[in-house]
Amino acid sequence: QKEVEQNSGPLSVPEGAIASLNCTYSDRGSQSFFWYRQYSGKSPELIMSIYSNGDKEDGRFTAQLNKASQYVSLLIRDSQPSDSATYLCAVRVNTGGFKTIFGAGTRLFVKA
């Protein structure tokens, strides 16, 4: 079992729709959770961070965390073609240092 699992996609949604991206993680000691967006050939760009159970909203983005179910999700409202990218889920564990473990990413296509 991978430490951080994501559906590789591609996930295709029409412009203006809600895109829902999901992630599960295996280490119950994970303490902080992040969503990154990565365009082809570029470096990951931080979108959202979430640390406690519940929802966190920032503009068109909402991150949801359920530690009991070891589940993190990202909702993108009013999806735009410019949102087309790979979305990476990342979890951080305290190892004495801070190790961040990435999922393989979900490719999102927003059709105009």
Place this chain on the structure above:
Amino acid sequence: EAGVTQFPSHSVIEKGQTVTLRCDPISGHDNLYWYRRVMGKEIKFLLHFVKESKQDESGMPNNRFLAERTGGTYSTLKVQPAELEDSGVYFCASSRSGLLGEQYFGPGTRLTVT
């Protein structure tokens, strides 16, 4: 505020040669991380510095890899001798704080070992 910078952007070397990658974190960020992404795989953690101290180097593949952060500012990652499987994109990231700190990535160095 300048972002994380990495040098070089690309490097092509032959198997057995040595390569040194450099990362300059965002000013004031004590935490510095190295990651690697090989073709088709997820981004893998290599190690974490706080200032000049290695906090977690559990992701370093083997002893051909050496990371340093003298003076707690920029960091270097040396691969010696390079092998074919070392090819990939090496990312550096930095953050102000550790566990909850938001990491900002540099543009990466694409390393090709032939």
